[in-house]
Amino acid sequence: MAGFYDNFLDDTHRAIRANAKKFADKEIAPHAYDWEEAGIFDRALYARAAKAGVLGIGFPEDVGGEGGGALHTLMNIEGMMQGGSTGVTVGLGSLGIALPAIVRSENQDLIDRFVRPTLRGEMIASLAVTEPNTGSDVAGVRTRAVREGDTYIVDGAKMFITSGTRADLLVTLCRTGENPHGGLSFLAIPSDTPGVHCEAPLRKTGWWASDTASLHFEGVRVPAKNLIGPEGSGFYAVMQNFQMERLALAGYGYVTAEIAYEHAKQYAKDREAFGRPIGKFQVIRHKLVEMATQVTTAKTLAYQVAAAIDRGEMPITEVSMAKNVCADAAMSVTYDAVQIFGGMGYMRENYVERLSRDARLLHIGGGTTEIMKEIISRNIL
Ligand SMILES: Cc1cc2nc3c(=O)[nH]c(=O)nc-3n(C[C@H](O)[C@H](O)[C@H](O)COP(=O)(O)OP(=O)(O)OC[C@H]3O[C@@H](n4cnc5c(N)ncnc54)[C@H](O)[C@@H]3O)c2cc1C
Numbered sequence: 001m002a003g004f005y006d007n008f009l010d011d012t013h014r015a016i017r018a019n020a021k022k023f024a025d026k027e028i029a030p031h032a033y034d035w036e037e038a039g040i041f042d043r044a045l046y047a048r049a050a051k052a053g054v055l056g057i058g059f060p061e062d063v064g065g066e067g068g069g070a071l072h073t074l075m076n077i078e079g080m081m082q083g084g085s086t087g088v089t090v091g092l093g094s095l096g097i098a099l100p101a102i103v104r105s106e107n108q109d110l111i112d113r114f115v116r117p118t119l120r121g122e123m124i125a126s127l128a129v130t131e132p133n134t135g136s137d138v139a140g141v142r143t144r145a146v147r148e149g150d151t152y153i154v155d156g157a158k159m160f161i162t163s164g165t166r167a168d169l170l171v172t173l174c175r176t177g178e179n180p181h182g183g184l185s186f187l188a189i190p191s192d193t194p195g196v197h198c199e200a201p202l203r204k205t206g207w208w209a210s211d212t213a214s215l216h217f218e219g220v221r222v223p224a225k226n227l228i229g230p231e232g233s234g235f236y237a238v239m240q241n242f243q244m245e246r247l248a249l250a251g252y253g254y255v256t257a258e259i260a261y262e263h264a265k266q267y268a269k270d271r272e273a274f275g276r277p278i279g280k281f282q283v284i285r286h287k288l289v290e291m292a293t294q295v296t297t298a299k300t301l302a303y304q305v306a307a308a309i310d311r312g313e314m315p316i317t318e319v320s321m322a323k324n325v326c327a328d329a330a331m332s333v334t335y336d337a338v339q340i341f342g343g344m345g346y347m348r349e350n351y352v353e354r355l356s357r358d359a360r361l362l363h364i365g366g367g368t369t370e371i372m373k374e375i376i377s378r379n380i381l
Pocket of ligand 1: 043076094123125126128130135136137159160161162163174204207212364365366367368369370371374
């Protein structure tokens with residue numbers, strides 16, 4: 001398939017993927033197993049990632065990022081995932097969903113205090129939207145921010161927050177008014193503000209090396225200058241955020257499928273049963289054909305959507321389709337890859353085993369498969 005994707009890629013895309021792979025090979029791969037088992041990775045990795053130029057891909061250079069667009073972001077994910085840990089990649093990547101609302105607000109004070117240090121790898125940033133009682137229904141957010149003079153007093157709870165157990169910055173969606181959609185606002189809340197509490201990291205099916213938090217806010221006093229964008233603009237900001245988050249999750253989907261397929265293909269050549277490589281059995285060969293077809297289909301759609309975004313379009317329907325197609329590919333291909341590995345596919349030191357667990361989240365995070373279908377149906381009917 002060499003060259004098949006060339007019409008999408010130029011030298012900058014290839015350079016970003018190669019650079020991310022170099023970083024992942026050196027800084028992630030030697031530790032991937034231990035960090036996955038520990039449920040956390042070395043905090044110093046943020047600074048190393050920033051120095052290597054893999055942290056700020058997709059963020060403008062004038063806010064401290066590396067520049068690049070949607071397709072560059074996918075290339076970065078492709079390279080980083082070669083390190084052997086989805087958890088580390090998504091953990092480092094939580095800034096990718098936390099910072100855009102601040103960047104879009106063009107508030108130089110917030111950009112200087114939060115965006116630049118995060119992109120330098122000095123701070124960890126999380127996006128806190130989901131709550132114990134509401135996820136898909138963003139307009140159901142109850143965490144309340146009540147204005148008193150120059151301060152907001154925040155009370156409530158957030159759930160499933162990636163990197164949240166050690167984030168320095170919580171970009172938190174709060175209810176500032178009664179209107180379900182127009183009454184939501186984002187606040188930049190430093191996690192060391194009195195009244196911010198974090199419970200023990202949540203234990204998950206996959207993404208082990210990325211910590212996931214349950215947070216509580218009790219009378220948390222946040223300066224009004226930490227309001228991101230105009231009051232009441234939070235729901236719109238979440239919806240804008242979702243497009244790139246969903247494209248990135250589509251990226252995780254096809255990359256997960258592709259890596260599992262490549263590992264399984266190699267194993268089918270190497271592993272012998274009944275006196276021949278298992279790849280010589282037609283049932284295994286055809287399984288690999290199905291896997292290759294799903295990878296190609298998913299990846300092509302994700303590239304196409306990313307290229308459209310980079311042309312300035314906002315293909316909301318196709319972003320949702322890509323997320324679902326890529327999540328399906330990840331689930332199906334990792335299932336078959338585990339099968340091809342047999343018993344070795346069930347062992348925790350095997351990246352394919354890890355990927356088969358990591359894949360499950362792709363149908364849930366960033367908007368579930370059912371919500372994607374609701375969006376698509378609204379746009380096609
Ligand atoms: C590992 C992990 C990391 C995460 N990281 C973050 C993070 O960093 N920040 C953050 O804010 N959130 C995060 N989330 C939360 C994630 O975005 C939500 O879990 C997701 O949006 C689903 O919300 P929910 O869990 O409340 O499910 P619910 O919304 O309660 O949905 C439950 C079920 O009902 C279905 N459903 C709901 N509404 C409809 C409908 N209208 N039509 C049809 N079916 C429907 C859903 O599809 C699902 O199957 C994370 C979650 C996980 C598991």
